[in-house]
Amino acid sequence: xxDTAYLIGRFLLAQIFVIAAWGKITAYAGxxxxxxxxxxxxxxxxxxxxxxxxGGILLLIGWQVRLTALALGIYSIIAAIIFHHDIxxxxxxxxxxxxLAFAGGLFVLSGSGAGRYSLDRR
Numbered sequence: 001x002x003d004t005a006y007l008i009g010r011f012l013l014a015q016i017f018v019i020a021a022w023g024k025i026t027a028y029a030g031x032x033x034x035x036x037x038x039x040x041x042x043x044x045x046x047x048x049x050x051x052x053x054x055g056g057i058l059l060l061i062g063w064q065v066r067l068t069a070l071a072l073g074i075y076s077i078i079a080a081i082i083f084h085h086d087i088x089x090x091x092x093x094x095x096x097x098x099x100l101a102f103a104g105g106l107f108v109l110s111g112s113g114a115g116r117y118s119l120d121r122r
Contacts, residue, residue: 062118
């Protein structure tokens with residue numbers, strides 16, 4: 001049961017990053033403008049896309065999961081602080097809490113590993 005839970009958990013955590021990366025690719029200019037509005041240099045956007053897409057795929061296939069989950073967890077906290085710090089707005093508070101919850105799950109995965117159904121175990 002534990003290894004099946006790890007597989008499902010990896011899938012559920014990974015999908016948010018893959019979908020977010022795809023959204024950034026398909027709305028590149030809009031995403032760059034959003035980043036710039038928050039003072040984030042737009043030259044970082046390709047790196048963000050690679051981290052989200054690459055990290056999501058690595059979680060899905062279960063390769064280098066401990067390191068990938070740690071990197072995505074740190075990234076999630078940084079993104080939460082930069083983009084969702086205005087907790088006076090209800091939606092921003094929810095987005096902040098969800099980013100922190102993702103980070104928590106990723107840190108647990110970083111500590112536990114990918115489980116049996118992964119490339120890390122092969």
